[in-house]
Amino acid sequence: MEVDVVALLRELDVAISEGTTDRSWLLRSPTGEPVLVEPILPVDRITSHAVRNISSHRRSPASPLFVGRTITPNMLEQAKAGNFDVLTERPLQLVLRGSVYAGEETAPAPARRRPSGRAAWVRWAVGRCLLLSSEPLRQPAIAELLGTSQQSVSNAARQLGDLVADAGSGLSAANKARLLEHWVEEYPGSSGPEFGWYSLDPIVEQTLQAAKVAELLDARPLISGDVAADRLAPWKLPSRGRIYVNSPIDLGGDGFVPAPADEATLITCVPRDPTLWRLAQATPCPESGAPALADAAIVYWDVLASGEIDSVEAAGHLKELIIGSKQ
Known part of the structure; x- marks a missing residue:
């Protein structure tokens, strides 16, 4: 179910920062109230069955934030009574501790369809393993590297x-x-919520600063996109930073301000692809002591997906690095 949780919260003027666990978020409502929540996988419609099914299996200290495109009237009334928290797209509203924060009524945008079925993260990661390796890899070694069977x-x-x-x-x-x-044709991207930030500092400088903050917060940053491409195969002057982190981070006190994705100079992403950190070690950073980079195949995909006027040429230099001169 494609519901952009981050975009909806931003539209409602709700601030997001890291929580106490990898999956929890600390929300700050428009009135300033901090609430620790754990967003639940979005559904088309929030029903009593969906709420009961999730609530009965939870052990997290964070309150579940039920996310759906719509919600039944009965469940909405229960949320308003303070029984649980919900976020809906149609209409745009957040019910947090019984308080309702609503957005302006607009015509719903067409939903983006994703391929049905479970994401093939292991298959796509195996492909990346073989792309990044300079020699044959035995199956047990690949399984150990990816943390799978x-x-x-x-x-x-x-x-x-x-x-x-x-x-x-x-x-x-x-x-x-x-x-x-x-692999490029099949891979859907790392997916996951993205956070846009704006800074006046040079792109490389602000990306390294954000990575430093993420390291201090134990968010395990991996630099990708333009800046990583410039480290691996220098050619393109970076025009936007991109960092993968394992939980949302707040850069508001470090020279950044929140910004829409299309205006942001830096994007932080909490990826759904669980293999990014597993394969990051396959692409050692050219500079000793520098922040870790995403693997070269992920960087290649991100540069291609950026849609900038020189992205294809920049990706071409990464392609040469990945496939080698003999291919």
Whole structure:
């Protein structure tokens, strides 16, 4: 279900910062009230069944924030009575501790459709493993690197078909250029909520500053996009920063102000792809002691997806790095 939780909260003038756990957020309502919540996977309609099903299995200290495109009248009344917290898209409203914060009535935008079924994070990660490796990799080694089972790796390799070669010494890309093209066509991006920030500092400087703050908050930052591309295959002058973190971070007191994504000079993202940190070690940072980078394939995807006028040329230099001169 595609509901942009961050965008809805921002539109309602609700501030978001890190919580006490990896999945919890500290919200500050327009009236200044801080509330610790844990957003629940969005549903099309919040019903009594959905609320009971989630509530009965929870052990987190953070209150669940039920998110849905719509909500039944009965559940809305219960939320207003303070029984639980909800965020809905149509109409745009947040009910927090019984208080209602509503947005302006606008015509709903068409929903973006995602492919049905479970995201194939393991298969896509296996493809990245083979793209990033300079030698064949045995299935147990891939499984250990990705934190998954050998059977999952075997299934992923089988689904990749003739894009994968197995000469007995391990798995490798039959042709890295073809595998990279296939991976880019299939991969949906790291997904997850994104937070836009604006700063007047140079892009590289503000990205490194944000990464430093994220490290202090134990958010495990991984630099991607333009700045990472400039570190791996210098060519493009960075025009926007991008950092992956494992929980939302508040940069408001560090020279940044919140900004819409299309106006932001820096994007922080809490990815749904669980393999980003697993494969980051496959792309060592060229500078000793510098913040960690996302792996080269993720950086390549992010640069291509940026849609900037010179993104294709910049991605081409990363492609050469990934596939090597012999491909």
